[in-house]
Amino acid sequence: MKRSEINNIMKNAVKFIEANGFKLPSFAFWGPDDWKSKGSEYDEIRDNMLGWDITDFGRGDYNKVGLLMFTLRNGNYHMPQYVKPYAEKLLIVEEEQITPFHFHWQKMEDIINRGGGNLMVEIYNSTKDGEKAITPVRVSLDGRNFEVPAGTVLRIEPGESITLMTGQYHQFWAEKGKGKILLGEVSKVNDDTVDNRFYSTTGRFPVIDEDEEPIYLLGNEYPSVV
Secondary structure, eight states: OOHHHHHHHHHHHHHHHHTTTOOOOOGGGOOOHHHOOGGGGGGHHHHOOOOHHHHHHHHOOOOTTTEEEEEEEEOOOTTSSOOEEEEEEEEOOOOOOBBBEESSOOEEEEEOOOOOEEEEEEEEEETTTTTOOOOEEEEETTTTTEEEEEEEEEEEEEEEEEEEEEEEEEEEEOOOOOOOEEEEEEOOOOOTTTTTEEEOOOOOOOBBOOOSSOOOOOOTTTOOOO
């Protein structure tokens, strides 16, 4: 991805988040020069990769296959000083923009439609060897628990939520013609370096063409304390 594309995505995201009545923390707006002055008291942000996360999943076409996330809070499996057993994110999903099939080995998560269009979620159970199972899938939608056939696509409208279980394959997108979506994610601790199992070969963090200076840094770009 080009840095100019990432910068533009961030600018549009800030406008959309504000339009939906949500306020980002101050560190969302720290650029490279700001981070040079931030000492070790901010290591929780660095170590847990809080902040901006924009990916095209290695496909090279963000509008078709991609996702914007902002991690607000997170614990850490490997650093017991960060005792939070939970994580919280914001996500922005564009119309028909796919987040490809994956599941999590440890994380269970609630995905909440905070506003905008309708979220479409396709779900399967997984087999022991990482394939999609043909077994019925347990679904939890806002306290309603039931089963659906493998491969069912569920519609999550604004204000509604879905619980995605550990080991449950899911892909999602915003329904065409209904607008992009602001999602909330509440989950167990998130560690994208070890906890994701994508069905197809997928890149998690983008390779960036630095065609201009970043306005804000991504969560995997923070400089170490000097």
